[in-house]
Amino acid sequence: MICAGIDAGSRAVKIVLLESPTRRILATAVADQGVQQDKLAARLYTQLLEENNLRESEVSRIVATGYGRSIISFANTTVTEITCHAAGVRRLVADARTIVDIGGQDSKLLHLDADGKVRDFAMNDRCAAGTGRFLEIVANRLDLPLADLGRLAAQSRQPAQISSMCVVFAETEIIGLLASGADPADIVAGVINAIAHRTAAMAPHTPNGPVIFTGGVALVPGMDKALADALQSKVAICPNPQITGALGAALIAASQASQQP
Amino acid sequence: MTCTPRQITLDEWDARYDALKAAGLAEPACGGRLSRHLADGDYRLRKLSFDNSPAALRLWNFLLTEEERLAQARTDGRKIVGVMKDLGTTAVMAYALPNVVAFYPDGAWWIPCVMENSDRLLAVADSLGIDDSFCPVRAMLGAFITANHFPIPDLLTCSVGATCDDFSAIAQRLEALGHKIVWWEIPHRRPPEPDEPYVTLPGQIFTAARSQVDFARSQLRIVQNALQQTAGCTLDDEMLAAAISHANRIRRLLAELRRTVYTAPRCPIPALEMLIAEMLAIHYCSNRDQTAAILQDLLAQARTRVSADAGFADHDAPKVFWVNPVADLRAMNILEQCGARLCGTEYMFTHALDPIPEDVEPLEALARAALADPMIGSARDRAARIAADARDFHAEAVIVSRIPGASHCALEGRIIADHLRKTTHLPVLEIEIPPLTDAVRPAIATRIEALVETVKHRRRP
Numbered sequence: 171m172i173c174a175g176i177d178a179g180s181r182a183v184k185i186v187l188l189e190s191p192t193r194r195i196l197a198t199a200v201a202d203q204g205v206q207q208d209k210l211a212a213r214l215y216t217q218l219l220e221e222n223n224l225r226e227s228e229v230s231r232i233v234a235t236g237y238g239r240s241i242i243s244f245a246n247t248t249v250t251e252i253t254c255h256a257a258g259v260r261r262l263v264a265d266a267r268t269i270v271d272i273g274g275q276d277s278k279l280l281h282l283d284a285d286g287k288v289r290d291f292a293m294n295d296r297c298a299a300g301t302g303r304f305l306e307i308v309a310n311r312l313d314l315p316l317a318d319l320g321r322l323a324a325q326s327r328q329p330a331q332i333s334s335m336c337v338v339f340a341e342t343e344i345i346g347l348l349a350s351g352a353d354p355a356d357i358v359a360g361v362i363n364a365i366a367h368r369t370a371a372m373a374p375h376t377p378n379g380p381v382i383f384t385g386g387v388a389l390v391p392g393m394d395k396a397l398a399d400a401l402q403s404k405v406a407i408c409p410n411p412q413i414t415g416a417l418g419a420a421l422i423a424a425s426q427a428s429q430q431p
Numbered sequence: 432m433t434c435t436p437r438q439i440t441l442d443e444w445d446a447r448y449d450a451l452k453a454a455g456l457a458e459p460a461c462g463g464r465l466s467r468h469l470a471d472g473d474y475r476l477r478k479l480s481f482d483n484s485p486a487a488l489r490l491w492n493f494l495l496t497e498e499e500r501l502a503q504a505r506t507d508g509r510k511i512v513g514v515m516k517d518l519g520t521t522a523v524m525a526y527a528l529p530n531v532v533a534f535y536p537d538g539a540w541w542i543p544c545v546m547e548n549s550d551r552l553l554a555v556a557d558s559l560g561i562d563d564s565f566c567p568v569r570a571m572l573g574a575f576i577t578a579n580h581f582p583i584p585d586l587l588t589c590s591v592g593a594t595c596d597d598f599s600a601i602a603q604r605l606e607a608l609g610h611k612i613v614w615w616e617i618p619h620r621r622p623p624e625p626d627e628p629y630v631t632l633p634g635q636i637f638t639a640a641r642s643q644v645d646f647a648r649s650q651l652r653i654v655q656n657a658l659q660q661t662a663g664c665t666l667d668d669e670m671l672a673a674a675i676s677h678a679n680r681i682r683r684l685l686a687e688l689r690r691t692v693y694t695a696p697r698c699p700i701p702a703l704e705m706l707i708a709e710m711l712a713i714h715y716c717s718n719r720d721q722t723a724a725i726l727q728d729l730l731a732q733a734r735t736r737v738s739a740d741a742g743f744a745d746h747d748a749p750k751v752f753w754v755n756p757v758a759d760l761r762a763m764n765i766l767e768q769c770g771a772r773l774c775g776t777e778y779m780f781t782h783a784l785d786p787i788p789e790d791v792e793p794l795e796a797l798a799r800a801a802l803a804d805p806m807i808g809s810a811r812d813r814a815a816r817i818a819a820d821a822r823d824f825h826a827e828a829v830i831v832s833r834i835p836g837a838s839h840c841a842l843e844g845r846i847i848a849d850h851l852r853k854t855t856h857l858p859v860l861e862i863e864i865p866p867l868t869d870a871v872r873p874a875i876a877t878r879i880e881a882l883v884e885t886v887k888h889r890r891r892p
Contacts, residue, residue: 237873252881253888276874287888290858293878 172196172229173427175419176211176245177254178238179203181274181302181386183211184413185218188420190230190427193261195420197222198413203274207238215244231430233423235415237275249422251415252278252291258418259382260286262409268377270369270397270405271414272387274302277365279372292372299337300368302387307341308361312354320391323359330360340364362396370400377403384408385415436741438480438701438767441466447483456485459721461496468495474547478869480764482704482743486732490725493716494707495545497534498580500717504532505582510661513584515571515612516598519713519783520801521588521654526719527674528662535714536587537598539580540568544759544866550579553866561604566597566837567758567866572605586661587612588654593619593807596838613657615650617801618643620808632803633785636816639802647798655794671793677719679786684726685712686784691733693774693824697742699733702773703763706756709776713783743767749886750774752826752857754817754847758834758866762875765868766830769879771886775824777817781805810843814850821855827886829855830879833863858885 171191177184182203187196199218204210211234219226234245235254242248255271260282269280277300281290294300309316323329330347334340340361347357365387381403383394388411398405408414439447444465448456465488468476473495481487504511510528513536514521525533543553552573553563559576561569574580589602589612606612620639623629628641659666688708692700700708708729715722736742744767752775757763766773782803788796805813821829829851831844848859860882862875 237877240873250877250881250884253884276877287891288858288881288885289889290852291881291885292861293881295863 171427172224173420173423174215174229174232175254175416175421175423176215176232176234176236176239176242177251177413177415177419178207178211178234178236178242179273179275179386179415180237181306182412183207183214184416185211185215186413186416186420187218187222187224187229188417188424190424193421193424195417196224198410198416200412203238208241208243211242212244231423231427233419233426235419246423247426249419251276252280252288252293254415254418254422255384256280256282256286256288256418257421258414258416259384259408261417261421262414263382263406265379266382267379268381270381270383271385272301272365272369272383272393273385274306277301277369277372277385279369281378294368294372297336299334299340300365302385304337304340304361304365305387305390307337308344308358311341311344311348312357314354319358319362320393322355323362323392325355326353326359328356329363330356332360332364359392362390362393363400366393366396366400369397373401377401380404380406382406382408384411386412388412434483436699436736436743437483438743438764439483440480441469441476444481444483444488448488451485451488458492459489459724461492461499461721462489463492465491471495472546472549474549475545475760478761479703480701480768482701484732486725486728487700487704489728490704490707493718493721493725497538497717501532501534501581504717510586511582511584512658512661513587514714515587515589515602516594517588517590517617517801518780518804518806520651520797521590522714523674523678523787524651524654524666524671524797525658526677526715527666527670528658528664530664531658531662532717533714534581534584534717536571536574536581536584537568538710538714539571539574540566540758541760542574542580543567543570547867550577552577559604559608561601564836565601566595566834568598568837569601572601575605575608575610583610586657588615588657589613590615590617590801592616595806597836613653615653616646617650617804617807618646620802620804620812630799632799633787634781634803634816636819637803637808637812639799643802644795644798647801648794651794651797651801668793671797672789675787675789675793675796679789681715681719681723681726682712682784682786684723684730685709688726688730688733689775689784691730691737695733695737695742696746697736697740698744698748698772698774699736699742700729701743701763702753702766703760704729705773705776706760706763706778709778709784710756713780744770744772748772749883750825750827751882752776752817752821752824752829754829754831755779755834755844757832757864759864759868761872762832762864762868765872765876765879769876770883771828771879774826775820777805777813777820779806781816781820810846811850813843814847817847818851818854821851821857826855826857827889828882829857829859830882831859831861833861835863835865858882858889
């Protein structure tokens with residue numbers, strides 16, 4: 171019996187197929203998000219099944235999560251990304267107690283109890299200043315691929331100060347910095363620091379134990395260090411950070427399937 | 432005609448209204464179909480979900496006809512008093528006079544939401560230099576300029592001092608535009624010094640130095656004199672005592688409604704209607720007697736539903752305590768749509784819910800009530816009362832909603848959330864609710880759904 175988790179995020183769609191009894195990951199897929207999110211997710215799902223010689227009839231339950239979860243019409247149910255990231259990270263890092271997830275549009279800070287249940291959480295406000303969207307904006311402005319930002323930031327000698335708390339105003343600051351001849355590496359490093367500090371501001375106190383960093387932004391080199399500095403705590407990047415939400419959704423699907431008559 | 436409790440759309444209400452009328456529904460003068468308010472530009476109603484009870488219909492029609500009541504008061508030659516900023520003290524004083532109608536101009540902050548910005552009140556405020564860095568209560572400024580929503584009052588009073596900075600700035604701008612205001616000052620409530628005489632305030636949580644109560648009383652004397660001048664008659668202690676007694680009857684009704692609704696196994700009145708009902712306590716929506724009748728109706732409806740074990744959420748719906756009023760009424764619907772139920776509130780005017788003392792001189796009693804305002808003490812004081820109330824109502828989670836631009840929300844929200852986490856160990860969600868939430872509804876719903884999931888996880892052994 172197989173279960174599936176689909177994380178329809180604002181930046182990417184992620185899918186995890188799980189063997190229910192063993193909770194073993196069978197396959198994963200990631201694709202850029204688009205306009206027709208339901209169709210895109212369905213296509214990716216079908217493709218993943220085909221690549222792994224699996225049939226739809228073998229999948230007993232599908233849970234959708236993420237920003238676009240409600241429009242995944244072929245999912246059996248939806249669960250928020252808070253619960254799914256907690257489940258996914260906990261599966262990969264058994265003693266995780268504090269989780270930071272920075273995705274394309276949201277950033278979250280989760281506190282788990284010793285059993286891995288979510289005790290409390292905080293999420294960013296409407297502004298995207300503490301999210302991956304900020305990185306996209308700076309990548310566009312500097313005409314760089316998103317994947318190159320971390321490498322570029324590593325060359326920074328004096329990270330720029332981005333003072334605005336609003337991503338729109340911050341973009342204006344970036345334009346000003348470019349106009350004044352600032353090194354793009356310093357600008358990117360400044361943006362990474364700004365995201366880290368914005369995220370750390372959600373933490374009410376010193377995090378409980380090492381912070382597990384997940385979400386697509388965890389793949390940006392240097393982001394973990396900036397976050398550790400801002401939180402004044404050890405930060406460890408979760409294995410496969412981009413798929414933890416989908417993995418959590420698949421685990422919840424498996425748990426729900428096992429309770430079905 | 433009884434009916435299973437359900438939240439219905441405006442169109443569904445029309446059909447239900449026909450059925451109720453056919454069954455002999457009796458209505459007050461302000462009754463009628465809810466959809467008739469669309470003709471006034473109240474377009475937000477199309478996106479709200481309403482309680483399907485006759486009591487709720489009466490509540491909504493009462494709320495949405497306040498402008499008509501004020502216009503009628505002007506036609507009838509009654510004096511109209513705008514009681515600004517103060518929530519629940521000066522309105523009591525004004526209603527002590529027989530020929531006076533008091534209203535709450537700050538209530539205009541909901542007009543951009545209810546009319547979906549079609550009246551452009553915020554744009555008018557923008558043009559006067561009060562932009563969106565201020566609380567949406569700036570819409571009041573636009574309402575005074577357009578004069579489309581209420582008659583220009585014969586008297587305007589406004590509390591100032593330890594009140595909201597945004598509102599003080601807006602009211603000062605209003606006065607600069609030629610609207611004379613009688614200001615009265617309320618001091619920041621501070622803990623009494625050791626050995627300093629003090630008074631325990633209504634609500635029994637806060638105390639104030641005797642000297643602060645005396646000062647507040649002297650300020651309310653200014654309001655009393657202004658009211659007498661405007662009304663052209665004496666406002667004596669006997670009249671004030673009668674008004675306090677009347678106010679307390681309404682407060683007791685509301686307290687009983689809150690207790691019935693928030694402690695019921697299934698929530699018998701939805702969060703949105705409870706928000707509107709609670710707001711009546713501060714200004715009576717321009718008719719004190721109808722306010723009492725409407726609360727009585729709602730209470731009877733709630734009791735009927737409780738005895739039938741009927742309501743708007745499952746028995747196991749997570750119990751959420753809500754802090755701060757929302758700029759968009761639609762936000763309250765989201766709570767139930769996400770599977771939660773309301774179990775308590777703190778909409779910044781808990782002092783308007785507590786009985787005003789009746790065993791002391793009236794101005795002394797009103798001064799004590801004014802000093803119990805949660806907004807004029809420290810944020811920690813306010814948080815302490817919220818924590819106590821959340822515990823009393825057995826809350827499982829707290830939502831602290833913020834109003835964009837409202838300076839006290841930005842400053843207090845985090846302090847309240849941290850205090851609650853530390854003292855109650857409840858999960859606390861901070862969210863921002865703009866006047867129109869349509870574009871951010873998925874983001875708000877995700878956060879509330881996550882809170883619901885968190886509560887359910889925490890219940891598991």
